[in-house]
Amino acid sequence: MPETTRPHDADHHRGTRALRLGIAGPVGTGKSSVIALLCRELRDTYRLGVITNDIYTDEDARFLRSEGVLAPERIRAVETGACPHTAIRDDVTANLLAVEDLEHDFDPLDVVLVESGGDNLTATFSPALVDAQIFVLDVAGGGDVARKGGPGIGRADLLVVNKTDLAPYVGVDVERMRADALAAREGRPVIALSRTDRASVDALTAWLGGVVAAFRSGAHSPVDPGPMAPHFHADGTVHSHA
Amino acid sequence: MPLRHTAASFNASGSPDLVLALLADARLPVGGHTQSAGVEPAMAQGLTSAEVPAFVAGRLRTVVAVEAGTAVVARHHVLAGADLRPVRLAWAARTPSGPLRTASENLGRGYLRLAGRLWPHPVWATFERTPPRPLVLGAIAAIAGLDAARLVRLCGHEDVATVSAAVLKLDPLDPLVTTGWVLAAHPLVEELVTRCASLTDPGEIPATSAPLVEQLSVQHSHAKQRLFHA
Numbered sequence: 001m002p003e004t005t006r007p008h009d010a011d012h013h014r015g016t017r018a019l020r021l022g023i024a025g026p027v028g029t030g031k032s033s034v035i036a037l038l039c040r041e042l043r044d045t046y047r048l049g050v051i052t053n054d055i056y057t058d059e060d061a062r063f064l065r066s067e068g069v070l071a072p073e074r075i076r077a078v079e080t081g082a083c084p085h086t087a088i089r090d091d092v093t094a095n096l097l098a099v100e101d102l103e104h105d106f107d108p109l110d111v112v113l114v115e116s117g118g119d120n121l122t123a124t125f126s127p128a129l130v131d132a133q134i135f136v137l138d139v140a141g142g143g144d145v146a147r148k149g150g151p152g153i154g155r156a157d158l159l160v161v162n163k164t165d166l167a168p169y170v171g172v173d174v175e176r177m178r179a180d181a182l183a184a185r186e187g188r189p190v191i192a193l194s195r196t197d198r199a200s201v202d203a204l205t206a207w208l209g210g211v212v213a214a215f216r217s218g219a220h221s222p223v224d225p226g227p228m229a230p231h232f233h234a235d236g237t238v239h240s241h242a
Numbered sequence: 243m244p245l246r247h248t249a250a251s252f253n254a255s256g257s258p259d260l261v262l263a264l265l266a267d268a269r270l271p272v273g274g275h276t277q278s279a280g281v282e283p284a285m286a287q288g289l290t291s292a293e294v295p296a297f298v299a300g301r302l303r304t305v306v307a308v309e310a311g312t313a314v315v316a317r318h319h320v321l322a323g324a325d326l327r328p329v330r331l332a333w334a335a336r337t338p339s340g341p342l343r344t345a346s347e348n349l350g351r352g353y354l355r356l357a358g359r360l361w362p363h364p365v366w367a368t369f370e371r372t373p374p375r376p377l378v379l380g381a382i383a384a385i386a387g388l389d390a391a392r393l394v395r396l397c398g399h400e401d402v403a404t405v406s407a408a409v410l411k412l413d414p415l416d417p418l419v420t421t422g423w424v425l426a427a428h429p430l431v432e433e434l435v436t437r438c439a440s441l442t443d444p445g446e447i448p449a450t451s452a453p454l455v456e457q458l459s460v461q462h463s464h465a466k467q468r469l470f471h472a
């Protein structure tokens with residue numbers, strides 16, 4: 001699927017409503033932690049809101065509220081009927097309404113963070129729901145995951161390789177994993193993150209600052225990673241699945 | 243505000259069967275996958291999958307009659323250019339559970355988003371932000387050329403199909419069994435057509451709430467663990 005920009009009338013909101021940022025990635029890689037980190041670091045810079053998509057409980061919303069990084073009423077959970085993938089891609093209605101309500105109730109907001117329920121490597125946000133997205137992997141999932149590719153790894157606006165502090169314990173070479181990721185992403189940004197590594201945290205907040213600035217100036221175009229990234233076949237052809 | 247349209251503003255073209263198929267498709271992006279039509283709350287309180295066909299039959303005779311009746315009367319009002327507020331009030335009076343009203347309003351917003359894009363029409367501008375689903379369905383039927391009988395079938399089928407799909411997430415079952423439930427409910431859906439399709443006045447909408455369904459929906463809204471919104 002070719003890169004497509006946001007296809008519909010939400011365009012006229014660009015720059016006036018909040019930036020909508022999706023956070024996707026497999027279960028347990030640190031999506032909620034990244035959101036908590038961003039809230040903790042940026043709550044004095046931006047007016048923030050959070051939507052979580054828990055599979056079964058409102059665990060993530062409760063975790064974020066308990067972190068005390070944001071007023072509890074700015075963190076809302078959406079049920080996804082056991083379909084986390086559908087809720088961010090094929091039918092974004094429930095999430096979109098929740099985002100609109102949050103923007104309506106706390107107008108004006110600068111950034112709304114939407115956490116996807118932990119899913120597999122093919123789950124990415126529809127451009128109908130978010131303006132930009134972060135895909136979160138962690139070193140504990142294995143050093144070869146970045147090489148496996150997929151739309152989120154290949155084409156999300158930012159790839160985070162999280163929990164680098166654990167690398168020595170799981171036998172992962174972070175530099176190698178970062179290089180694999182950069183190669184899979186044809187140069188799109190990758191941040192090797194640990195909450196204990198100040199420089200990496202600063203890199204993350206700087207990245208978001210850049211996206212917010214581009215969004216406000218109208219220079220940011222949402223990119224759809226698509227359901228499948230283009231990939232190579234043994235015969236040497238490259239193609240993408242519609 | 244009162245709605246005023248001439249008959250000429252409803253120039254639906256095309257096949258009502260295809261419109262019905264489109265609207266009845268579970269993949270319709272209106273947030274339907276977040277709903278269990280009451281079956282998750284019921285199973286949490288001990289309803290077994292063997293009892294689901296009876297549960298479905300009970301819904302078709304009660305809450306779905308309210309839904310279908312409201313939709314049909316709303317369709318009639320939109321076609322006549324009449325104010326929809328009395329229809330909304332009649333629906334709310336027959337839907338005493340707050341969580342069920344909220345669920346219907348969330349779905350209504352989803353359908354409204356869809357309808358405004360697929361069937362542009364001045365009537366949408368007269369809608370409030372959170373209209374209940376049957377009001378929007380009735381208006382879609384008016385604008386897209388769905389007759390009252392098909393509209394009732396849509397409401398009935400949608401409810402049974404929602405229950406059946408949700409049960410698959412809640413209990414290990416063969417999907418052919420749950421699809422069999424949908425087929426087996428067809429005679430009850432046709433009974434609903436007979437009962438509701440010719441209604442025109444808000445006062446005629448069946449006042450058949452189901453106290454247990456209502457009560458369970460309230461409990462569900464406080465549940466610590468749930469897959470579905472309602």
Ligand SMILES: Nc1nc2c(ncn2[C@@H]2O[C@H](COP(=O)(O)OP(=O)(O)OP(=O)(O)O)[C@@H](O)[C@H]2O)c(=O)[nH]1
Nearest residue numbers: 026027028029030031032033118163165166194195
């Ligand atoms: N060592 C280490 N652990 C981390 C880091 N970031 C997150 N974790 C831990 O990883 C675990 C999972 O983090 P979450 O943020 O809940 O992950 P998630 O992706 O939101 O999980 P789901 O929502 O369940 O899919 C928690 O125990 C976190 O404390 C990190 O930088 N270093």
Ligand SMILES: [Mg+2]
Nearest residue numbers: 031032060115
């Ligand atoms: Mg989480």
